[in-house]
Amino acid sequence: MRLKTLFCFLILLLPAIGPVANADERMDELNYSGEDFLQVPKGDLESCGTLELDGFKEKERSAVLRRVTELPKLTVLNLTGCDLSLTDEKDPVPTKVKVVMIAGGKLSQKTIRWLSKFPTGTGIAFAECDVRRLEFDLPNVHFLAFEHCEVLKSQIPKLVQKHDVRFTENTFHDDK
Amino acid sequence: MRYKILLALLGILTIPHTVPAKPAETRPSTIPAFTWDESNEPKIDPFFTPASLLKCSLDEIRKCKTMVLWGLKEKDRRAVFARIQQLPELSELQLFGCDLSQLDQSDPLPAKVKTFVIAGGKVCQSTLRWLSKVPGETKVTFGGCDLRGMKFNFPERTWLKFDSCELSAPAATELVTRSEQVIFLQCTLSD
Numbered sequence: 001m002r003l004k005t006l007f008c009f010l011i012l013l014l015p016a017i018g019p020v021a022n023a024d025e026r027m028d029e030l031n032y033s034g035e036d037f038l039q040v041p042k043g044d045l046e047s048c049g050t051l052e053l054d055g056f057k058e059k060e061r062s063a064v065l066r067r068v069t070e071l072p073k074l075t076v077l078n079l080t081g082c083d084l085s086l087t088d089e090k091d092p093v094p095t096k097v098k099v100v101m102i103a104g105g106k107l108s109q110k111t112i113r114w115l116s117k118f119p120t121g122t123g124i125a126f127a128e129c130d131v132r133r134l135e136f137d138l139p140n141v142h143f144l145a146f147e148h149c150e151v152l153k154s155q156i157p158k159l160v161q162k163h164d165v166r167f168t169e170n171t172f173h174d175d176k
Numbered sequence: 177m178r179y180k181i182l183l184a185l186l187g188i189l190t191i192p193h194t195v196p197a198k199p200a201e202t203r204p205s206t207i208p209a210f211t212w213d214e215s216n217e218p219k220i221d222p223f224f225t226p227a228s229l230l231k232c233s234l235d236e237i238r239k240c241k242t243m244v245l246w247g248l249k250e251k252d253r254r255a256v257f258a259r260i261q262q263l264p265e266l267s268e269l270q271l272f273g274c275d276l277s278q279l280d281q282s283d284p285l286p287a288k289v290k291t292f293v294i295a296g297g298k299v300c301q302s303t304l305r306w307l308s309k310v311p312g313e314t315k316v317t318f319g320g321c322d323l324r325g326m327k328f329n330f331p332e333r334t335w336l337k338f339d340s341c342e343l344s345a346p347a348a349t350e351l352v353t354r355s356e357q358v359i360f361l362q363c364t365l366s367d
Contacts, residue, residue, distance in 0.1 A: 156352050157345040157365050166359040167352045 027073060034060040034082070038067065045071055052078035055105075058086055069094045081105045089113040103127040109134055116140065131155070132173060138163065146170050222270075226252035234262055241265050248274035248297070260286050273297045279306040295319035301326050310334060323347070324366050332356060338363050 027049025032040065034056025048071050056064045061083070068077065069092045077094065080103045088110035100115065100122060107129055115124055116138050123143040130150040136159055138144070144159065147168040154175050159165045222242045229237075229245065230252070240263050248256055248271065257279075260266065266286055270293035280302035292307065292314065299321050307316060312333030319339040326344075328351050330336060336351060337359040343351075345365040352358050 153349055153353060156349045160348055160360045160363055161365050164359075164361045166357065168357040170352075172353045 027075075034064050038063055042070070047073060049073050050076040050078070052080060053082060055081040056083070058083045061087060062091070065091050068092075072096075075099065077101070078103065079105065084108075084111040084114070087111050087114045089117055093117045093119075095119060097122060099123045099125070101125045101127065102129060104129065107131065107134065112136060112138065136162065226256050229259055230255055234259075237263060239265055242268040242270070244270040244272060245274060246272045248276070250275050250278055253278060257283060264288070267291065269293070270295070271297065276300075276303040276306075279303050281305045281309060285309050289314070291315045291317075293317045293319065294321060296321065299323065299326075304328060330355060337361070342366065 028047045029050040029052075030045070030048050031052040031054065033054050037051075037053060037056070038060065045067075051068065051071065051074055053064065053068075056079075065087070068074065071094060073096070074094050075096055076099045077097050078101045082102075082105040084102065085106040085108040091114050093114065097118060098121065100118060102111075102125070104127070107126075112134055118124070118140060120140040121142045122140065123145070124138070124141055125145040125147065126149050127147045128149065129146075131146065132150055132152045132155075134155075136144065136155075139162075141163060143164045143166070145166040145168070147166075147170070149170045151167075151170045151172055152175055153172050156167075156172075222240065223244045223246070224232075225246050226248050229243075243260065243263070243266060245256070245260075253275070260269065261284060263286070265288070267288055268291040269286060269289045272293075272295045274294075274297040276294065277298040277300045283306050285306070289310075290313070292310070294303075294307075294317070296319065299318070304326055308329045308331075310316065310331065312331045313335075314331075315335045315337070316330065317337040317339065318341050321338075321341045323338075323341055323343045327347055328336075330351075332354060333356050335357045336355055339361040340363065341360075342364045343366075345367055348360070348363075348365055
Protein backbone atom coordinates (compact mmCIF):
# COMPACT_ATOMS: atom_id res chain seq x y z
CA MET A 1 0.00 0.00 0.00
CA ARG A 2 2.76 2.37 0.95
CA LEU A 3 4.73 1.67 -2.22
CA LYS A 4 1.63 2.16 -4.37
CA THR A 5 0.99 5.51 -2.71
CA LEU A 6 4.55 6.60 -3.16
CA PHE A 7 4.64 5.51 -6.78
CA CYS A 8 1.45 7.50 -7.53
CA PHE A 9 2.98 10.41 -5.68
CA LEU A 10 6.08 10.31 -7.84
CA ILE A 11 4.10 10.01 -11.06
CA LEU A 12 2.03 13.05 -10.05
CA LEU A 13 5.14 15.02 -9.28
CA LEU A 14 6.90 14.34 -12.57
CA PRO A 15 4.76 16.56 -14.83
CA ALA A 16 5.56 19.50 -12.58
CA ILE A 17 9.25 18.90 -13.10
CA GLY A 18 9.24 18.20 -16.82
CA PRO A 19 10.63 15.36 -18.91
CA VAL A 20 13.67 13.76 -17.38
CA ALA A 21 14.98 11.73 -20.28
CA ASN A 22 14.76 11.30 -24.01
CA ALA A 23 12.38 8.53 -24.90
CA ASP A 24 14.95 6.76 -27.04
CA GLU A 25 17.55 6.67 -24.29
CA ARG A 26 17.61 3.51 -22.19
CA MET A 27 16.92 4.40 -18.57
CA ASP A 28 16.64 1.72 -15.94
CA GLU A 29 14.71 1.86 -12.69
CA LEU A 30 16.69 0.08 -10.01
CA ASN A 31 15.93 -0.69 -6.40
CA TYR A 32 18.52 -1.69 -3.79
CA SER A 33 19.18 -1.76 -0.11
CA GLY A 34 22.25 0.25 0.88
CA GLU A 35 24.28 -2.91 1.29
CA ASP A 36 23.24 -4.40 -2.06
CA PHE A 37 23.82 -1.13 -3.87
CA LEU A 38 27.45 -1.13 -2.80
CA GLN A 39 27.92 -4.67 -4.13
CA VAL A 40 26.53 -4.06 -7.63
CA PRO A 41 29.18 -3.83 -10.35
CA LYS A 42 29.50 -0.26 -11.60
CA GLY A 43 28.71 -1.30 -15.17
CA ASP A 44 25.25 -2.52 -14.12
CA LEU A 45 24.38 0.98 -12.92
CA GLU A 46 25.42 3.03 -15.94
CA SER A 47 21.94 3.21 -17.47
CA CYS A 48 20.23 3.83 -14.13
CA GLY A 49 17.79 6.75 -14.51
CA THR A 50 15.72 6.09 -11.39
CA LEU A 51 17.27 4.72 -8.23
CA GLU A 52 15.37 3.69 -5.15
CA LEU A 53 17.51 3.08 -2.10
CA ASP A 54 15.68 1.25 0.58
CA GLY A 55 16.90 1.73 4.13
CA PHE A 56 20.60 2.52 4.03
CA LYS A 57 22.22 2.97 7.40
CA GLU A 58 24.44 5.70 8.76
CA LYS A 59 27.56 3.52 8.43
CA GLU A 60 26.86 3.06 4.70
CA ARG A 61 26.00 6.68 4.03
CA SER A 62 29.30 8.06 2.74
CA ALA A 63 29.99 5.15 0.41
CA VAL A 64 26.40 5.05 -0.86
CA LEU A 65 26.19 8.78 -1.59
CA ARG A 66 29.57 8.76 -3.29
CA ARG A 67 28.37 5.94 -5.51
CA VAL A 68 25.10 7.72 -6.26
CA THR A 69 27.05 10.67 -7.66
CA GLU A 70 28.82 8.31 -10.06
CA LEU A 71 25.61 7.38 -11.91
CA PRO A 72 25.75 9.41 -15.12
CA LYS A 73 22.07 9.17 -16.07
CA LEU A 74 20.44 9.40 -12.68
CA THR A 75 17.52 11.87 -12.68
CA VAL A 76 15.20 10.44 -10.02
CA LEU A 77 16.44 9.47 -6.57
CA ASN A 78 14.09 7.81 -4.11
CA LEU A 79 15.34 7.40 -0.55
CA THR A 80 12.99 5.16 1.37
CA GLY A 81 13.44 4.58 5.08
CA CYS A 82 17.01 5.90 5.03
CA ASP A 83 18.86 7.50 7.91
CA LEU A 84 19.72 10.92 6.47
CA SER A 85 20.00 12.68 9.80
CA LEU A 86 23.77 13.11 9.57
CA THR A 87 23.87 13.85 5.86
CA ASP A 88 24.95 17.45 5.41
CA GLU A 89 26.32 19.98 2.96
CA LYS A 90 29.71 18.27 2.94
CA ASP A 91 28.18 15.16 1.37
CA PRO A 92 28.13 14.99 -2.43
CA VAL A 93 24.98 15.36 -4.53
CA PRO A 94 24.27 13.83 -7.93
CA THR A 95 24.39 16.64 -10.49
CA LYS A 96 21.66 15.59 -12.94
CA VAL A 97 18.93 14.63 -10.52
CA LYS A 98 15.61 16.39 -11.12
CA VAL A 99 13.46 14.67 -8.52
CA VAL A 100 14.35 13.55 -5.00
CA MET A 101 11.81 11.64 -2.99
CA ILE A 102 12.36 11.01 0.68
CA ALA A 103 9.97 8.55 2.23
CA GLY A 104 10.16 7.86 5.93
CA GLY A 105 13.58 7.48 7.55
CA LYS A 106 15.37 10.07 9.63
CA LEU A 107 15.79 13.73 8.73
CA SER A 108 17.42 16.71 10.39
CA GLN A 109 18.30 20.28 9.56
CA LYS A 110 21.59 18.91 8.21
CA THR A 111 19.62 16.92 5.64
CA ILE A 112 17.95 20.12 4.45
CA ARG A 113 21.37 21.73 4.05
CA TRP A 114 22.42 18.75 1.92
CA LEU A 115 19.26 19.08 -0.18
CA SER A 116 20.01 22.76 -0.74
CA LYS A 117 23.06 21.70 -2.78
CA PHE A 118 20.97 19.92 -5.42
CA PRO A 119 20.88 21.53 -8.86
CA THR A 120 18.54 24.45 -9.54
CA GLY A 121 15.12 23.24 -10.58
CA THR A 122 15.08 20.05 -8.53
CA GLY A 123 11.75 18.89 -7.12
CA ILE A 124 11.75 17.36 -3.67
CA ALA A 125 8.95 15.24 -2.24
CA PHE A 126 8.66 14.19 1.38
CA ALA A 127 6.35 11.32 2.25
CA GLU A 128 5.60 10.03 5.74
CA CYS A 129 8.28 12.24 7.28
CA ASP A 130 8.21 14.27 10.46
CA VAL A 131 9.30 17.68 9.19
CA ARG A 132 8.35 19.66 12.29
CA ARG A 133 11.16 21.96 13.46
CA LEU A 134 12.83 21.91 10.05
CA GLU A 135 13.49 25.17 8.22
CA PHE A 136 13.15 24.72 4.49
CA ASP A 137 15.73 27.09 3.15
CA LEU A 138 16.00 25.63 -0.35
CA PRO A 139 16.33 28.49 -2.85
CA ASN A 140 17.32 26.21 -5.74
CA VAL A 141 14.37 23.90 -5.34
CA HIS A 142 11.67 24.20 -7.97
CA PHE A 143 8.91 22.32 -6.21
CA LEU A 144 8.32 20.85 -2.77
CA ALA A 145 5.69 18.26 -1.92
CA PHE A 146 4.58 16.92 1.44
CA GLU A 147 2.39 13.85 1.67
CA HIS A 148 1.37 12.11 4.90
CA CYS A 149 3.94 14.16 6.81
CA GLU A 150 3.86 15.69 10.27
CA VAL A 151 3.92 19.46 9.76
CA LEU A 152 3.62 22.49 12.05
CA LYS A 153 0.87 24.93 11.08
CA SER A 154 3.35 27.78 11.42
CA GLN A 155 5.49 26.24 8.67
CA ILE A 156 2.77 26.56 6.04
CA PRO A 157 2.99 30.33 5.23
CA LYS A 158 6.78 30.20 5.10
CA LEU A 159 6.71 27.29 2.67
CA VAL A 160 4.08 28.89 0.44
CA GLN A 161 5.95 32.20 0.34
CA LYS A 162 9.28 30.66 -0.56
CA HIS A 163 8.38 27.73 -2.81
CA ASP A 164 5.95 26.12 -5.16
CA VAL A 165 4.52 23.53 -2.84
CA ARG A 166 1.94 20.78 -2.64
CA PHE A 167 0.37 19.51 0.59
CA THR A 168 -1.47 16.20 0.52
CA GLU A 169 -3.12 14.56 3.53
CA ASN A 170 -0.65 15.70 6.14
CA THR A 171 -1.11 15.89 9.89
CA PHE A 172 -0.81 19.42 11.21
CA HIS A 173 0.26 20.41 14.69
CA ASP A 174 0.12 23.64 16.65
CA ASP A 175 3.39 25.11 17.84
CA LYS A 176 4.09 24.40 21.47
CA MET B 177 3.15 39.18 -17.64
CA ARG B 178 -0.13 38.04 -16.15
CA TYR B 179 -1.36 36.87 -19.56
CA LYS B 180 1.84 34.89 -20.06
CA ILE B 181 1.16 33.15 -16.77
CA LEU B 182 -2.43 32.52 -17.74
CA LEU B 183 -1.40 31.19 -21.13
CA ALA B 184 1.09 28.83 -19.50
CA LEU B 185 -1.56 27.76 -17.02
CA LEU B 186 -4.00 27.13 -19.83
CA GLY B 187 -1.41 25.08 -21.67
CA ILE B 188 -0.70 22.94 -18.62
CA LEU B 189 -4.34 22.45 -17.88
CA THR B 190 -5.25 21.60 -21.44
CA ILE B 191 -2.59 18.96 -22.04
CA PRO B 192 -4.21 16.10 -20.12
CA HIS B 193 -7.51 16.64 -21.90
CA THR B 194 -6.15 16.72 -25.41
CA VAL B 195 -7.08 13.60 -27.27
CA PRO B 196 -4.25 12.63 -29.59
CA ALA B 197 -5.33 12.95 -33.20
CA LYS B 198 -5.58 9.67 -35.06
CA PRO B 199 -2.95 9.04 -37.72
CA ALA B 200 -3.76 10.79 -40.96
CA GLU B 201 -4.46 7.60 -42.89
CA THR B 202 -7.27 6.58 -40.51
CA ARG B 203 -9.08 9.94 -40.71
CA PRO B 204 -11.86 10.42 -43.26
CA SER B 205 -10.14 12.36 -46.00
CA THR B 206 -13.21 14.49 -46.72
CA ILE B 207 -13.12 16.37 -43.41
CA PRO B 208 -9.45 17.08 -42.82
CA ALA B 209 -10.02 20.21 -40.76
CA PHE B 210 -11.56 18.42 -37.80
CA THR B 211 -9.73 16.59 -35.06
CA TRP B 212 -11.37 13.43 -33.85
CA ASP B 213 -11.85 11.92 -30.48
CA GLU B 214 -11.84 8.20 -29.81
CA SER B 215 -15.51 7.79 -30.66
CA ASN B 216 -14.75 9.30 -34.09
CA GLU B 217 -17.04 12.28 -33.48
CA PRO B 218 -16.03 15.84 -34.33
CA LYS B 219 -14.37 17.50 -31.36
CA ILE B 220 -16.07 20.70 -30.20
CA ASP B 221 -13.82 23.74 -30.02
CA PRO B 222 -13.96 24.50 -26.29
CA PHE B 223 -13.23 28.25 -26.54
CA PHE B 224 -16.18 30.59 -26.14
CA THR B 225 -16.93 34.20 -25.48
CA PRO B 226 -20.35 34.94 -23.98
CA ALA B 227 -21.53 36.07 -27.41
CA SER B 228 -20.28 32.99 -29.24
CA LEU B 229 -21.75 30.69 -26.59
CA LEU B 230 -25.17 32.31 -26.69
CA LYS B 231 -25.12 32.28 -30.49
CA CYS B 232 -24.61 28.51 -30.70
CA SER B 233 -27.64 26.30 -30.83
CA LEU B 234 -27.89 23.83 -27.98
CA ASP B 235 -27.51 20.94 -30.43
CA GLU B 236 -24.13 22.26 -31.55
CA ILE B 237 -22.68 22.19 -28.06
CA ARG B 238 -24.75 19.54 -26.31
CA LYS B 239 -21.80 17.13 -26.20
CA CYS B 240 -19.32 19.71 -24.96
CA LYS B 241 -17.20 18.21 -22.17
CA THR B 242 -14.71 21.04 -21.65
CA MET B 243 -15.57 24.71 -21.94
CA VAL B 244 -13.19 27.65 -21.79
CA LEU B 245 -15.18 30.86 -21.41
CA TRP B 246 -13.47 34.23 -21.86
CA GLY B 247 -14.57 37.65 -20.64
CA LEU B 248 -17.97 37.06 -19.09
CA LYS B 249 -19.61 40.33 -18.04
CA GLU B 250 -22.24 40.68 -15.36
CA LYS B 251 -24.94 41.54 -17.90
CA ASP B 252 -24.49 38.16 -19.62
CA ARG B 253 -24.06 36.11 -16.45
CA ARG B 254 -27.55 34.70 -16.05
CA ALA B 255 -28.00 33.80 -19.71
CA VAL B 256 -24.53 32.24 -19.95
CA PHE B 257 -24.89 30.14 -16.80
CA ALA B 258 -28.37 29.07 -17.86
CA ARG B 259 -26.82 27.82 -21.12
CA ILE B 260 -23.98 26.10 -19.27
CA GLN B 261 -26.56 24.34 -17.10
CA GLN B 262 -28.02 22.82 -20.25
CA LEU B 263 -24.85 20.95 -21.15
CA PRO B 264 -25.33 17.47 -19.78
CA GLU B 265 -21.78 16.22 -20.41
CA LEU B 266 -19.82 19.26 -19.27
CA SER B 267 -17.15 18.06 -16.86
CA GLU B 268 -14.61 20.91 -17.02
CA LEU B 269 -15.34 24.63 -16.89
CA GLN B 270 -12.59 27.20 -17.29
CA LEU B 271 -13.52 30.82 -16.67
CA PHE B 272 -10.92 33.29 -17.91
CA GLY B 273 -11.19 36.99 -17.14
CA CYS B 274 -14.83 36.62 -16.10
CA ASP B 275 -16.77 38.84 -13.75
CA LEU B 276 -17.97 36.33 -11.16
CA SER B 277 -18.43 38.86 -8.39
CA GLN B 278 -22.22 38.65 -8.37
CA LEU B 279 -22.44 34.86 -8.25
CA ASP B 280 -23.53 33.50 -4.90
CA GLN B 281 -24.84 30.35 -3.30
CA SER B 282 -28.29 30.82 -4.76
CA ASP B 283 -26.88 30.33 -8.28
CA PRO B 284 -26.79 26.71 -9.41
CA LEU B 285 -23.52 24.92 -10.11
CA PRO B 286 -23.26 22.90 -13.31
CA ALA B 287 -24.07 19.46 -12.00
CA LYS B 288 -21.39 17.27 -13.55
CA VAL B 289 -18.45 19.63 -13.60
CA LYS B 290 -15.53 18.07 -11.75
CA THR B 291 -12.84 20.57 -12.74
CA PHE B 292 -13.16 24.33 -12.38
CA VAL B 293 -10.52 26.84 -13.42
CA ILE B 294 -10.93 30.49 -12.51
CA ALA B 295 -8.24 32.68 -14.01
CA GLY B 296 -8.20 36.42 -13.51
CA GLY B 297 -11.48 38.31 -13.64
CA LYS B 298 -13.43 39.39 -10.60
CA VAL B 299 -13.81 37.02 -7.67
CA CYS B 300 -15.24 37.89 -4.28
CA GLN B 301 -16.47 36.11 -1.17
CA SER B 302 -19.86 35.38 -2.72
CA THR B 303 -18.11 33.67 -5.67
CA LEU B 304 -16.37 31.41 -3.20
CA ARG B 305 -19.70 30.64 -1.51
CA TRP B 306 -21.06 29.63 -4.92
CA LEU B 307 -18.03 27.49 -5.65
CA SER B 308 -18.00 25.92 -2.20
CA LYS B 309 -21.09 23.95 -3.16
CA VAL B 310 -18.96 21.64 -5.29
CA PRO B 311 -19.14 17.98 -4.37
CA GLY B 312 -16.06 16.29 -2.88
CA GLU B 313 -13.31 15.21 -5.27
CA THR B 314 -13.77 18.28 -7.44
CA LYS B 315 -10.62 20.02 -8.66
CA VAL B 316 -10.61 23.81 -8.39
CA THR B 317 -7.79 25.98 -9.75
CA PHE B 318 -7.41 29.72 -9.24
CA GLY B 319 -4.94 31.51 -11.52
CA GLY B 320 -3.87 35.13 -11.13
CA CYS B 321 -6.64 35.94 -8.63
CA ASP B 322 -6.54 38.40 -5.76
CA LEU B 323 -8.09 36.39 -2.92
CA ARG B 324 -6.81 38.46 -0.02
CA GLY B 325 -9.21 38.71 2.88
CA MET B 326 -11.37 35.87 1.59
CA LYS B 327 -12.27 32.74 3.49
CA PHE B 328 -12.56 29.33 1.90
CA ASN B 329 -15.07 26.71 2.84
CA PHE B 330 -14.58 23.95 0.32
CA PRO B 331 -15.47 20.36 1.13
CA GLU B 332 -12.53 18.49 2.63
CA ARG B 333 -11.99 16.32 -0.42
CA THR B 334 -11.72 19.18 -2.91
CA TRP B 335 -8.34 19.41 -4.64
CA LEU B 336 -7.28 23.03 -4.77
CA LYS B 337 -4.60 24.78 -6.78
CA PHE B 338 -3.56 28.43 -6.54
CA ASP B 339 -1.30 29.74 -9.28
CA SER B 340 0.06 33.29 -9.08
CA CYS B 341 -2.60 34.26 -6.55
CA GLU B 342 -2.59 36.57 -3.57
CA LEU B 343 -4.07 35.15 -0.36
CA SER B 344 -4.05 35.99 3.29
CA ALA B 345 -1.65 33.83 5.32
CA PRO B 346 -4.28 32.62 7.84
CA ALA B 347 -6.60 31.60 4.99
CA ALA B 348 -3.79 29.67 3.30
CA THR B 349 -3.00 27.87 6.54
CA GLU B 350 -6.63 26.98 7.10
CA LEU B 351 -6.96 25.74 3.53
CA VAL B 352 -3.98 23.45 3.86
CA THR B 353 -5.07 22.00 7.18
CA ARG B 354 -8.66 21.40 6.05
CA SER B 355 -8.25 20.15 2.49
CA GLU B 356 -7.06 16.83 1.19
CA GLN B 357 -4.72 18.42 -1.32
CA VAL B 358 -3.62 22.00 -1.93
CA ILE B 359 -1.01 23.23 -4.40
CA PHE B 360 0.49 26.71 -4.34
CA LEU B 361 2.50 27.97 -7.30
CA GLN B 362 4.13 31.40 -7.20
CA CYS B 363 1.67 32.72 -4.62
CA THR B 364 2.00 35.78 -2.42
CA LEU B 365 0.66 35.78 1.12
CA SER B 366 -0.36 38.78 3.17
CA ASP B 367 -1.00 38.95 6.92
